[in-house]
Amino acid sequence: MVGWYHTYLVNTGRSAAVWALLGFIVAYAVTRGITRRIRARKANTEPGEPGAIKDVYIGGVHVHHQVWGILLVLVVGLLEFRFHPESPGKDILALLFGVGAALALDEFALWLHLEDVYWTDEGRKSIDAVMVAIVVGIAMLVSTSPVGSTGSVTQDVDYAAIALVVIVHITFTVICLLKGKLATGLVGLPIPLLGVIGAVRTAKPSSFWARRFYGDRKMAKAAARFDDRYRIRHERVRDLFSGGRW
Secondary structure: OHHHHHHHHHOOOOHHHHHHHHHHHHHHHHHHHHHHHHHHHHHHOOOOOOOOOOOOEEOOEEOOHHHHHHHHHHHHHHHHHHHOOOOOHHHHHHHHHHHHHHHHHOOHHHHHHOOOOOOOOHHHHHHHHHHHHHHHHHHHHOOOOOOOOOOOOOOOOOHHHHHHHHHHHHHHHHHHHHOOOHHHHHHOOOOHHHHHHHHHOOOOOOOHHHHHHOOHHHHHHHHHHOOHHHHHHHHHHHHHHHOOOO
16 A cells, blocks of 8 residues: 555655645534534524634634634745645644644635635635636646646747646636636646636626627527526535535
8 A cells, every 4th residue: 555655646746736735625624514513503503602613713713714724834945945844744734734624625715805704605616616626636636737838848849839828828718707607717737628618508697708809699598508507506515515505
């Protein structure tokens, strides 16, 4: 087992990605479980009743778990930049980075709205951020480059061609974002085909692209494409990742 780990993960440079992804998924699942437990306890007990699991307050200020996540990511980054450890030190830092990233992205909506929207519909944007992070993590695990180059190039490579491919690839990603497809655009970085599909397909009716380039007929098509059925499917996926509807 140890030999397999070194052969297929350490020697290929994938070990850190494995531990980061594992730390992220486990920390996210545990965090969602704890926050749901705290919310359920608040709803079913009298105010002020003590409990083993509760929100953290320092000086009367509610310290959200994104704070600990951001601090953990910063500390891990500083340690990596300073010491550049090999495995297993690198793997431990990767695991801690994944934990910190999960704590931070679980409250991504709070970054976006600059207020506590965790249990609102706006708060469900955090779930989208987590889903994107998991897909990107998986892509990194299989050594997919986010810009279409694996780094194993030789001196005979046509760098002008590579630059052109990268520009086209990023252009598709930008188009996805302008069309209101944040998840598709970001996931399309490590998975180019998805970015191309998202760029070609109809934009969301509320997006910049639709408002700028669509006439009445195209806007009606966009509204039909992203109707209530689309929203319901999207919400079901969100519920799957968040542990249920709130």
